[in-house]
């Protein structure tokens with residue numbers, strides 16, 4: 001079992017929990033401070049790559065389920 005969990009929230013972000021680093025395309029690290037991180041999955045965040053809650057404003061709908069295969 002991994003020490004990192006990425007949970008796909010219904011109609012919302014990826015919730016990342018665990019000891020991870022989030023880096024941009026140039027290798028610069030975003031400050032996470034060891035907290036859970038919500039990453040935008042809808043594209044409407046005004047603070048990419050983080051979720052700002054804007055998915056609610058745009059009515060983002062996505063409820064993927066793992067197939068277990």
Ligand code: FES
Nearest residue numbers: 040041042051055
């Ligand atoms: S998933 Fe929350 S703003 Fe995009």
